[in-house]
Amino acid sequence: MDDIPIEKIVRSRRRSIALVITPDGHLIVRAPLKTPVALIHAFVKEKHGWIEKTVGKMKQRPAATEHAYEEGETFFYLGRVYPLHIVESGNSPIERTDRLCVCRSLLSDIRHRLKCWYMQEAQREIHARCMWFSMTTGYTPKSIRITDARQRWGSCTSTGGLNFSWRLIQAPLEIVDYVIVHELVHLKQPDHSKKFWAKVKEIMPDYERRKEWLRENERLLRI
Ligand SMILES: [Zn+2]
CATH class of the missing domain: 3.30.2010.10 (Metalloproteases ("zincins"), catalytic domain)
Structure with missing residues (x-):
């Protein structure tokens, strides 16, 4: 298996090296100010198994939501799912009923x-x-x-x-x-x-x- 590349090394006044896997599966290393790069790479190599396992776990999680803002597309509000509904006119420009109703006039700037x-x-x-x-x-x-x-x-x-x-x-x-x-x-x-x-x-x-x-x-x- 190939090594997972280090996305970023963040140095600070900390005492030990720590590995962080971001939600999108990138590896970030946190290291004390003067840690030699060779030592960081050795550490990453040693933790290879853990890194692979964690990146795998991250990839199994629900994917990030990309919105196209089209009719019927779902949005979350306090844990409930609301389909987007474009209306011609309404009491207010955006209204939450059993759907998320948005006036057509807002479409150009909907995001x-x-x-x-x-x-x-x-x-x-x-x-x-x-x-x-x-x-x-x-x-x-x-x-x-x-x-x-x-x-x-x-x-x-x-x-x-x-x-x-x-x-x-x-x-x-x-x-x-x-x-x-x-x-x-x-x-x-x-x-x-x-x-x-x-x-x-x-x-x-x-x-x-x-x-x-x-x-x-x-x-x-x-x-
Ligand atoms: Zn906290």
């Missing part, structure tokens, strides 16, 4: 308009869920913002604000809730230490199942 709609919906839903968990946990973010992030579902700023990607609103509510709890706990515990996961588990005992769902299905949500 952007749908994204704006998702952002608006995400703002309302994620904000409400975040306030709910903030109330039950006592962790209060300074701000809640919806972003256009592609790679991260949520993040926590150094000033105590939380960011969530609008893409998250496509996932089932229980997955949205997991990402919210994860980021809320980061307000008190910025790392991914044992202490962090113990706190997440205390708030959400079945978080592992939800975390796994996100890992398995994230490509579905990359519109």
